[in-house]
Amino acid sequence: MPIITVTNLKKTFGKVCAVDDISFEIDEGEIFGFLGPNGAGKTTTINMMIGLARPTDGDIVIYGIDAVKDVKKVQGIIGVVPDENNLYDDMDGFDNLCFCAALYGMGKNEREKRAQELLEDFDLAAAEKRPFKAYSKGMRRKLTIAAGIIHDPKILFLDEPTTGIDVESARQIRRLIVSLKEQGKTIFLTTHYIEEAQRVCDRVAFIANGKIVKVGTVKELVENAQHEHRIKLVLDKSIKGMKEEIESSLENCKLKIQEENSCLIISKERIALYPVLRILDSKGVSVYEAIEIKPSLEDVFVSVTGIEAFKLKKEKEGVEK
Numbered sequence: 001m002p003i004i005t006v007t008n009l010k011k012t013f014g015k016v017c018a019v020d021d022i023s024f025e026i027d028e029g030e031i032f033g034f035l036g037p038n039g040a041g042k043t044t045t046i047n048m049m050i051g052l053a054r055p056t057d058g059d060i061v062i063y064g065i066d067a068v069k070d071v072k073k074v075q076g077i078i079g080v081v082p083d084e085n086n087l088y089d090d091m092d093g094f095d096n097l098c099f100c101a102a103l104y105g106m107g108k109n110e111r112e113k114r115a116q117e118l119l120e121d122f123d124l125a126a127a128e129k130r131p132f133k134a135y136s137k138g139m140r141r142k143l144t145i146a147a148g149i150i151h152d153p154k155i156l157f158l159d160e161p162t163t164g165i166d167v168e169s170a171r172q173i174r175r176l177i178v179s180l181k182e183q184g185k186t187i188f189l190t191t192h193y194i195e196e197a198q199r200v201c202d203r204v205a206f207i208a209n210g211k212i213v214k215v216g217t218v219k220e221l222v223e224n225a226q227h228e229h230r231i232k233l234v235l236d237k238s239i240k241g242m243k244e245e246i247e248s249s250l251e252n253c254k255l256k257i258q259e260e261n262s263c264l265i266i267s268k269e270r271i272a273l274y275p276v277l278r279i280l281d282s283k284g285v286s287v288y289e290a291i292e293i294k295p296s297l298e299d300v301f302v303s304v305t306g307i308e309a310f311k312l313k314k315e316k317e318g319v320e321k
C-alpha cells in the first residue's frame, strides 16, 4: 500500500522548470530510487517532500498527511540525510548525535543510549570522541545517516548517499541502507550511480529534465525495454576484413568485430542464428559459443531518456580518495 503519494508536482525557479509535473507512489517498506544526471531535479523533489521547498503546484501526501500544508507533522515521522554533511565540525561523533536527538525532544538517557547504539551499528564507536572534522569522508557520511535516523523515523530520505566517497565506504553505506529497509523503514533515495540504483532499490524512477521518464523494478525495466537484441559469437578464427561482406548478407543486422576472435550481432528484431552460421561456415569460420547479451539498466536508461550514460557518473569516477 502506498504511504507516499506525489501528484502532479511542479517547481519552477523563474524560467527554470526544475520539476515538471511528476507523479509517483512509494509503498511501505520499499527502497525507491530516483536515478538521473546532474540537474535532473532530484534534490528539488526531495526538498519539496521534506518541507524545505514549497511546490509551485501539486500534492504530496505522506501517511495521509498533507506534506505541503502540514510540514511540521510530517517532519516527526521522516528522517533526512542531505547531500552535504550538516553536522558540527568541532563536536565529536557522540555529541553530534546527542545534539540531533535533543532537537527531536529525546531525553538525556534515551539520546545517549540511542547515540551509542548507532555508533556501534555504523562501526563508528572507536571514533565517537573524535571531532567530526577529523572523520574521513565515508565516516562523515555514515555519521550523517546515523543523525538522520536518530529519532527512529518511519521514512528516510537520502540525497546522493554515496557521492564522493571511497568504494569501500559506499559499499558499507549500501549495506546499511538495505539493513534499514529490513528493519521496516521506507527509503527514498536519489542517485546518479546506475550501480547503486541497481543494487539497492526495489523500484527505480528515471528522472531527466524534471520529468519522470520511466518507473519500475530493475527487472521490469530491463525485461520490458524495447531494445536491440545482441548475440556475441566466439569464433575459431578472426573475421577481420570480412565484416562488410558478412554484414551485407545478414538481413537487418549490424555486425561489430570485438576482440580478435569474437563478434557481436545486433538487430532490432530477433536474430535468426542459422543464416549467420551458414555465412560464417561458407567463410570457413566455426562458432565455438553463442551468448545472448541482455540489456543492462544503463542501456535501458540511455534508450529511454536519450541521455548518454557518461552523464550518469560511474562509481569509480565519483570516488575521491
Ligand SMILES: Nc1ncnc2c1ncn2[C@@H]1O[C@H](COP(=O)(O)OP(=O)(O)OP(=O)(O)O)[C@@H](O)[C@H]1O
Residues within 6 Å of the ligand: 013, 016, 017, 018, 036, 037, 038, 039, 040, 041, 042, 043, 044, 045, 192
Ligand atoms: N534555488 C534555485 N534557483 C534556481 N535554479 C535552481 C535552484 N535549485 C535548483 N535549480 C535548478 O533546477 C534544476 C534541478 O536542480 P536539482 O538540484 O534539483 O537537480 P539534481 O538532479 O538534484 O542535480 P544534482 O545531482 O546536481 O544535485 C537545475 O537546472 C538547477 O540549476
